[in-house]
């Protein structure tokens with residue numbers, strides 16, 4: 001896949017990389033492993049802050065069957081310490097340079113165009129923008145580099161428990177707002193086949209609404225784009241499995257259900273378990289073709 005990508009990026013035609021490459025999500029649900037190179041991410045903050053630890057973790061993810069590694073240098077958690085462009089670049093570029101030779105695509109989770117540009121220059125393949133391309137500079141960069149971009153739905157106000165949005169129909173409302181996002185991307189010269197939509201699980205949504213977004217994930221295909229869900233270890237599970245407080249097993253169950261309902265990419269922390277969940281969901285639908 002990486003050769004294919006390089007060919008289309010550097011090949012004679014210098015053609016459209018994203019629209020001509022057979023991405024992992026076109027063959028079933030792809031697994032995106034979260035690699036936060038931050039001291040304060042909500043679930044794994046500090047665990048891979050050291051570049052060597054991060055590279056080791058990336059190798060483990062690849063060995064476990066991950067399709068994409070999502071590298072983040074700034075937490076999106078409400079109240080997280082803002083990070084300068086320089087600091088975010090310092091955090092992620094050494095890791096990106098070390099992992100882009102591994103057998104997985106690499107995405108960069110950033111809201112800053114300057115960081116995204118440095119990441120693409122360091123070999124990243126995909127931009128993951130939780131603001132949904134709010135920044136015109138980011139739209140210009142993504143169009144110019146012709147790379148896939150994840151556009152996540154969020155709310156305009158800061159994402160914290162006090163900002164609860166009143167949705168009539170959370171799925172219909174989020175699809176309507178993501179439609180605007182996709183049209184804005186297209187008007188900036190980003191072809192729709194490069195856009196991956198994401199309902200923004202937990203970003204300004206109540207727990208019940210986050211579960212509904214997962215349950216009705218297939219409806220997001222009305223936008224004509226692959227659909228990514230980022231449900232891993234999020235607070236909604238705390239209301240389901242109250243006793244243990246453990247969110248890992250609940251995440252894996254949700255991954256299997258979301259994959260079965262049509263999610264194209266699942267963004268998760270625990271790769272082996274969630275790769276297994278995706279494979280089970282796929283096999284249950286295709287046992288006749290896959291198993292003796």
Ligand SMILES: Nc1nc2ncc(COP(=O)(O)OP(=O)(O)O)nc2c(=O)[nH]1
Pocket residue numbers: 034036038040041042043044072074075076077109128129130150152198200201228229230231267
């Ligand atoms: N596309 C997309 N990107 C995301 N980035 C961060 C988080 C928050 O999770 P995490 O990266 O684990 O935490 P933090 O932002 O604190 O690093 N969630 C999403 C998501 O749901 N979708």
